[in-house]
Each structure stands twice: as structure tokens, then as C-alpha cells.
Amino acid sequence: MGKIISIANQKGGVGKTTTAINLAASLAALEFKTLIVDSDPQANATSGIGHNPKEIEYSIYECMVDGVAPRDCIVETDISYLDLLPSHIDLVGAEVEMVNIDERELKMKEVLLSIKDDYDFIVIDCSPSLGLITVNALTASDAVIIPVQCEYFALEGLGKLLNTIKIIQSRLNPELEIEGILLTMYDVRLRLSNQVVDEVKSHFNQLAFDTIIPRNIKLSESPSFGLPAIAHDAESKGAISYLNLAREILVTNGMLVEAV
Numbered sequence: 001m002g003k004i005i006s007i008a009n010q011k012g013g014v015g016k017t018t019t020a021i022n023l024a025a026s027l028a029a030l031e032f033k034t035l036i037v038d039s040d041p042q043a044n045a046t047s048g049i050g051h052n053p054k055e056i057e058y059s060i061y062e063c064m065v066d067g068v069a070p071r072d073c074i075v076e077t078d079i080s081y082l083d084l085l086p087s088h089i090d091l092v093g094a095e096v097e098m099v100n101i102d103e104r105e106l107k108m109k110e111v112l113l114s115i116k117d118d119y120d121f122i123v124i125d126c127s128p129s130l131g132l133i134t135v136n137a138l139t140a141s142d143a144v145i146i147p148v149q150c151e152y153f154a155l156e157g158l159g160k161l162l163n164t165i166k167i168i169q170s171r172l173n174p175e176l177e178i179e180g181i182l183l184t185m186y187d188v189r190l191r192l193s194n195q196v197v198d199e200v201k202s203h204f205n206q207l208a209f210d211t212i213i214p215r216n217i218k219l220s221e222s223p224s225f226g227l228p229a230i231a232h233d234a235e236s237k238g239a240i241s242y243l244n245l246a247r248e249i250l251v252t253n254g255m256l257v258e259a260v
């Protein structure tokens with residue numbers, strides 16, 4: 001049975017979609033069958049992996065609101081071992097449409113449980129909010145990765161997210177774990193970046209991943225080509241960093257033996 005991992009932080013611009021796309025692609029490159037679920041109405045993960053959201057017939061919206069089977073919505077990508085459950089702008093109205101539905105927080109869980117055995121990993125790209133769709137994603141997940149930008153106000157809002165995770169653990173999903181806090185957009189030349197790294201590692205100790213994602217032009221430009229960094233430029237620092245993150249997660253989960 002596959003592991004479901006949400007990429008979540010209500011703060012925008014911290015690298016959630018970049019992490020979702022590139023982590024999923026890296027796991028696929030290591031030949032683990034992976035599905036990326038785009039649960040953001042902006043559909044950036046959908047376009048960033050090479051699909052035009054305007055041409056999508058069925059999306060996560062139809063799965064959650066209309067009961068369409070997820071296998072009818074999943075599309076292939078140009079990356080071997082990597083599939084996509086796309087998003088659409090219609091998802092922005094889902095929270096209103098679902099407000100009177102019983103157990104509305106469990107709709108995504110119902111969708112993903114039916115396909116969980118088809119994949120080694122399911123990676124969910126969450127929207128920059130703590131609304132109903134993000135709550136659905138966290139309720140459906142086995143674990144959550146929290147990207148934190150190596151810039152001023154990096155820890156702003158992190159306490160609120162951790163509190164939301166605790167509420168979900170106590171009320172909706174007691175199995176939810178924090179896979180790790182991922183430091184992103186690191187610039188070794190900046191004192192501030194190093195201060196944020198030190199602060200996060202001192203505050204959160206074992207929760208912080210060893211892998212740190214650098215600022216990298218290939219990471220920034222690859223979505224415009226509809227490709228993850230590993231397919232755009234496999235030798236770039238960004239692509240290598242996400243491959244290292246994938247390996248770190250695999251080792252932690254006992255799915256890869258750490259090299260001595």
C-alpha cells in the first residue's frame with residue numbers, strides 16, 4: 001500500500017508546488033510508482049508537469065464533488081512511473097459546494113484510498129491556505145512535509161500550521177505524522193539564509209530534513225517547459241537536491257538502504 005504525503009504550508013511562495021513536482025518526479029526517477037495530486041485551484045502542479053488545466057476533462061474536483069472515479073481522472077505524464085491527478089479552477093468553489101455534505105473533511109481520503117494500492121507514493125500539492133481542501137488533504141495523508149523558505153519571516157505562521165496538524169491528528173487523522181520540515185530557497189552567500197537554517201534546526205531538531213533546497217534557476221524555469229527539474233536539467237543543483245530528498249525519505253521509510 002502506498003504512502004500519501006501532503007506538501008503543506010498556508011504561507012505562499014515557500015516552494016510547495018516546486019517541492020511536490022520535483023519530489024514526485026525524483027521518486028519516479030528512482031522507479032517508485034508515484035502519483036502527484038494537484039489540490040490547488042491555481043493548478044500550477046498540473047501545468048508544471050506538462051498538462052494544460054483548460055484541456056483537462058476530469059480533475060480532483062469531479063472526484064470530490066461529483067463522485068467521478070479517480071482512475072477516470074488520472075493522466076499520464078512524460079516521466080516514467082509518474083502519473084497526475086490534475087486540478088482545475090472549479091476547485092475554488094468546492095469548499096462552498098461541500099459545506100453541507102456529511103463528513104466533508106473525508107472526501108479526498110475516500111478518493112485516494114481507492115487507488116492507494118496502485119502507487120508506492122502519492123504526493124499532494126496543497127493550496128496556500130488552511131481551508132477545507134487542505135484539511136481534506138491532511139486528513140487523507142499518512143504524513144506531511146512543510147516547506148520553509150530561508151528568508152525573513154520564515155517561521156511566520158508555522159505555529160498555526162502545526163496547531164492545525166495537531167487538531168487534525170486529534171479529531172480526524174490520528175495516523176498523520178510530520179515527515180519533516182524542508183528548508184527551501186537557500187542561498188549560501190546570505191547570512192540570513194544561514195541564520196534561518198540554524199534557527200529551524202535548533203527549534204525543530206530531528207524534524208528538519210538534512211537535505212536543503214537551494215535557490216536555483218533551473219528549478220525556477222523548468223515549470224515553463226512543463227517539466228520537473230530532473231527532466232529539464234538533471235545535473236542542476238535543484239534537481240540533485242530533490243533527488244537527495246527523495247533518497248532521504250526512502251531511507252527513513254525503510255525503502256532504500258543508506259550508502260555507507
